[in-house]
Amino acid sequence: MQLREDVIMAPEDPRRSRVTLLDVARQANVSRATASLVIRKSPLVGAETRQRVEDAIVALGYIYNMGAARLRAERSHTVGVIVPNLTNPFFAELLGGIEHAIDTAGMVVILANSGDLLTRQAAVIRRMREHGVDGLILCPAADTEEALPAQIGAWGLPAVQVLRQVTANADYAGADYAAGMRQAVDYLASLGHTDIAFAVHGPVHSAYHERVEGFREAMTARALQEDMIIRVPDQLGQIADATRLLFEQPRPATAVICFNDVIAHGVAAGLYDRGLTVGRDFSLVGFDDVTDAEAMRPRLTSVSTAPARIGENAARMLLERIANPGLPARRNVSATYLHIRQSCGPAPHFVT
Amino acid sequence: MQLREDVIMAPEDPRRSRVTLLDVARQANVSRATASLVIRKSPLVGAETRQRVEDAIVALGYIYNMGAARLRAERSHTVGVIVPNLTNPFFAELLGGIEHAIDTAGMVVILANSGDLLTRQAAVIRRMREHGVDGLILCPAADTEEALPAQIGAWGLPAVQVLRQVTANADYAGADYAAGMRQAVDYLASLGHTDIAFAVHGPVHSAYHERVEGFREAMTARALQEDMIIRVPDQLGQIADATRLLFEQPRPATAVICFNDVIAHGVAAGLYDRGLTVGRDFSLVGFDDVTDAEAMRPRLTSVSTAPARIGENAARMLLERIANPGLPARRNVSATYLHIRQSCGPAPHFVT
DNA sequence: GCGTCGATTTAGATCGATCTAAGTCCCCCG
């Protein structure tokens, strides 16, 4: 009788009193503890009892209260993700990969944007701590101190660095940028190019250094001039104008490798503006190989880094670290490959 | 004496016993309740006491425990955001706008991807409820039942629809897609075009219908053939090939309006492949005006919808509804404008 | 000197789950 009343009352006032585990337990004629075990899929509970509880759950429309569980169990089923910027499609793909892996693990992503600013980064990290995330995937803002990961570790918060690394003493998932640069340089050299520029922009961080170093080493290995490194604007709309810098060099470039596909896109526009045909008059290599590369004309040859895969790797590393905090620091540096399309051609006067 | 020991012990074991409000209270020689009031910036507490507590907070490195607060106070300072897809730069910009507005309100975003699938959408909504989000920003998956927002409302969960609407009985933030189509059609008509196609793809939902209807009405208003609506593939890489459909019509098109900039990008590539010059031989209008539009050559004329702004609007609406659940359903439909660049020219044989 | 009032402060109950440690049963073995 009384139970029947409970059932009727529950949906009556949906705002103030939500259905709780105690309601479920009463409905199923078991204790709160048993109901809790059923929810957590413990093998300890009998088949018939389990069924009764599960029926009660759907009958009452019970919704698990993570907040309460977290308080007691110290696990929030929540992962913080901090990126420096959302509008670059590269980060969107990364985020997609992370979200997918985290979701299939039954957890959710709390997202924050550091804007590549140290103060904002500190603020969002604190906020993540307040929300009790189980772990952190962090693409460190430029100029992040090397000690930050250790600091985070001292707080007992598992974390992995993604795309950029500030220290080798913490987990890291990224791509082998230097090897990617080598692939690009070797390819252009095989087409006879000797005056190869590297167009860069954005903040300076480990991924930046790795690419610059990769470029320098690959160039010197072939006894080529390795200092044609050209800064272009951050805004896509303004990159085209900066293309002229490629020709205002002591020895004008005949090919350019771009720091990312955004720059490649802008430079392609700038070359078009000068009446040059990409792939014939000038060679162009991008970096990242995001989906747009396939739709450019001519199609863009680009070093593929597969950001979605990096995101999944980072998420998996984090989950493993959460499960086993004692692990030594690990690195997951995935290989890049050069996706050759149509944006490169032989150097002028070059005969194979 | 004993207090001193507490202070020393607190940092000793960072994992198991975190610093709690009670520790802060003891350190500041006040009660837990007073410390709580200080944290929540209540005006009830005296200036000198407040200072003591604030000092204790920094001295102990205290971190607020949202989870515990949520349990008692029924507010999680958390907002759920559900998008159908992350890789389209359009959604990335939307997400950026949402994140920014939510962040400045001191709350965080929990992100989920529905993949435009009803079953996944249901699953992620449930997960958001489990996490006790204070509100939901939802871009409904295609074929979402009209009753869903009412359902969510019945659960006591404030929600706003974004970009797509399944009912007028719930908050909605979007853009005036039909007006955008009208602007595009009028512009092309003013250049003398009469055979105007509309290239579409993707799932069918309210934003899709609004654009198709807007196209039809604008065309019939000018006594033009309004049924050249052409479906192209979803994958950017495959759109170029489908461009031939524009010419396999009873009366071949001389201009095309694209459902979004992704299609415009692909169609531009397809026109290039046929040896046609965009803006001279054929006219092209995009929709969304994402950042790439400026970098295409020729620059893409596109209907601007400002997704970041829509995201901010949606976030603001949600915050207002959370603050005041009694409000009637509201709509925020922002105006579009035609960003004219270089991808359109006069129709063949057309003399102004 | 006493009651009242405003300004602060506080004890203790409470939110909804999990965890620990201790029961129940029931069966089977010696």
Added chain:
DNA sequence: CGGGGGACTTAGATCGATCTAAATCGACGC
């Protein structure tokens, strides 16, 4: 027939904040 063990089940304490209702304390008016 007593007891040991396996398979379940459960009472009650607990996590760390907030909220309610009440206490404390001068000061002030009468």
